[in-house]
Amino acid sequence: MTKVKYLLALLAAATATLVAVVVLADARAAEKEKAMGLRLVMQELGRDMQAVAGAISKEDWAMVAKLAPEIGRHAQPPAMEKMRIIKWVGKDAGQFRALDARVGQAADDMAAAASRGDGAETIRAFADVQQACLACHTQFRKPFVKHFYQRP
Ligand code: HEC
Numbered sequence: 001m002t003k004v005k006y007l008l009a010l011l012a013a014a015t016a017t018l019v020a021v022v023v024l025a026d027a028r029a030a031e032k033e034k035a036m037g038l039r040l041v042m043q044e045l046g047r048d049m050q051a052v053a054g055a056i057s058k059e060d061w062a063m064v065a066k067l068a069p070e071i072g073r074h075a076q077p078p079a080m081e082k083m084r085i086i087k088w089v090g091k092d093a094g095q096f097r098a099l100d101a102r103v104g105q106a107a108d109d110m111a112a113a114a115s116r117g118d119g120a121e122t123i124r125a126f127a128d129v130q131q132a133c134l135a136c137h138t139q140f141r142k143p144f145v146k147h148f149y150q151r152p
Contacts, residue, residue: 014137036148039083045074052110056123064114064122071129072107088147089140096140102132106151 048071055063076082090098110125145151 037081038144041075041077042100045133047072048074049133052126056119056126059119061114061117061119061122065111068107068111068114072111074103074105084148085144088144092139096136099136099139102135103129107133 048067052064052067052071053098055061055067077085086093086096092128109121110129113121113125
């Protein structure tokens with residue numbers, strides 16, 4: 001083997017090792033970060049709110065009326081996980097549930113307003129939904145991630 005070929009082979013081997021290490025580290029991180037049911041529910045809520053915002057921009061009230069109930073009656077995490085979450089929120093469980101109920105109430109108001117074709121009221125209710133999301137996130141999101149995902 002010429003010197004150049006030898007060096008190239010060495011470089012290729014080193015690169016392969018580096019790639020393997022990075023891939024392994026990534027896989028480990030992904031395993032540790034395996035999303036809980038609640039995160040998937042939240043991601044869906046995020047997408048639904050974006051879809052509603054898009055429909056509002058087009059003043060497509062029929063579409064808002066169709067989408068709003070998905071937000072109010074969003075999916076729930078699996079029962080076992082729900083028990084873990086409620087146990088963790090402890091004395092704040094009432095508040096945690098109340099914030100979720102506030103999302104539901106505001107989403108119902110939004111659906112009703114959109115069904116009437118009342119744009120101003122639909123937008124007001126949309127803001128109420130978003131305020132309820134924010135209220136729960138402000139209080140619970142950071143400690144939730146810290147507790148369930150062991151992150152600072
Ligand atoms: C009762 C509490 C509560 C309410 C109400 C709530 N959330 Fe969340 N949300 C959380 C918690 C806790 C997390 C952190 C979950 C995690 O990181 O696994 C979160 C995280 C999220 C995330 C980030 C998900 C990710 O991939 O990191 C999005 C997006 C989100 N919520 C959207 C919404 C929207 C939109 C609403 C309102 C329609 C809403 N949430 C209402 C508690 C709530």
